Amino acid sequence: MKRKSIDFTLYLVTDRILSRGRSTLEIIKAAVRSGVTVVQLREKNASTKYFVEEGLQIKDFLKNRGIPLIIDDRIDVALAIEADGVHLGQDDMPLEFARKILPDESIIGVSVGSAEEAIKAEKGGADYLGLSPVYSTSTKTDTGPPLGLDGIRKIREKVSVPLVGIGGLNHKNSAEVIKAGITGIAVVSAIVAAEDPGKAALSLKEIIQRAKNET
Numbered sequence: 423m424k425r426k427s428i429d430f431t432l433y434l435v436t437d438r439i440l441s442r443g444r445s446t447l448e449i450i451k452a453a454v455r456s457g458v459t460v461v462q463l464r465e466k467n468a469s470t471k472y473f474v475e476e477g478l479q480i481k482d483f484l485k486n487r488g489i490p491l492i493i494d495d496r497i498d499v500a501l502a503i504e505a506d507g508v509h510l511g512q513d514d515m516p517l518e519f520a521r522k523i524l525p526d527e528s529i530i531g532v533s534v535g536s537a538e539e540a541i542k543a544e545k546g547g548a549d550y551l552g553l554s555p556v557y558s559t560s561t562k563t564d565t566g567p568p569l570g571l572d573g574i575r576k577i578r579e580k581v582s583v584p585l586v587g588i589g590g591l592n593h594k595n596s597a598e599v600i601k602a603g604i605t606g607i608a609v610v611s612a613i614v615a616a617e618d619p620g621k622a623a624l625s626l627k628e629i630i631q632r633a634k635n636e637t
Contacts, residue, residue: 428490428529429459430550430584430606431634432627435494436464440615447479452620453613454489457627459606462509464494477503490529497523507531509552512539517546535566536573537580544581552608553577555589556599571602578603593625600633 434453436446450461463480465473473496481491481503490506493499497520500508507529510520520530532543533552540551557568568589569577578585587599588608596607607630616622 428549428584430586431459431630432457432623433460433462433586433588433606433608434458434613434623435462435588435608435610437610437614438465438468440611442615444619446476447483449614449619450480451483452618453623454484454487456620456623458489458613458623460490460492462492462494462608463505465496466494470496470499473499474502477505481505492529492531500524500528507549509533517543517548521547531586534577535569537577540577540581544583548583550584550586550605551577551581553585553587553589553604556587556604557590557595559590571598574599574602574604593622593629596626596629597633600630601637606630 438446441449461480461484463477477493477499484491492507492509493505494509495511495514497508497515508520509531510517511533517530517532529549531550531552532548533554534540534543535554543551553569553574555568556574574587584605585603586606586608587604591599591607591609592612599607607626609626612626613619613622
């Protein structure tokens with residue numbers, strides 16, 4: 423999959439704790455069929471064996487649908503299952519080393535919380551930036567203060583790579599974030615914890631598309 427062809431419109435980040443007992447694959451299937459364009463597999467507490475086996479199942483489903491699979495943090499898992507890319511936090515492996523290890527076509531996203539971090543990541547070759555957190559959220563606790571709409575605008579002025587917002591985003595506030603300059607919306611609980619993940623994904627996709635049409 424060529425890096426330049428990625429559609430970041432609706433980016434799903436998985437979380438088994440919030441899944442209401444449903445499998446990650448079950449949620450991904452429903453969400454992708456309803457409009458999710460990128461999937462990030464995040465497993466903070468799983469064994470490497472479990473992570474790899476789960477990743478292979480998900481990759482098999484996504485491959486024929488042209489949906490990229492991004493692995494959170496774990497470059498070894500991404501390499502083992504030949505995922506489309508990885509997403510790195512500020513405390514993960516530095517981007518320059520990740521780029522040396524991963525195949526040339528790999529997508530690398532980097533979490534940023536300021537314009538300074540965004541500029542550095544873009545110069546380092548990041549394919550997209552995860553702006554985090556846009557709003558306060560209980561899903562991730564290792565982040566800085568919320569960026570808000572003004573923070574998004576400041577970063578958008580400084581970099582040209584795609585921006586994916588994450589943190590407290592849902593059906594009520596996704597439109598305003600898109601209008602502020604975000605390329606795509608990344609969500610966890612808004613889909614994973616929804617009673618009907620497919621319906622939630624479809625509704626979010628429609629909101630995002632309307633907001634893009636109005637900008």
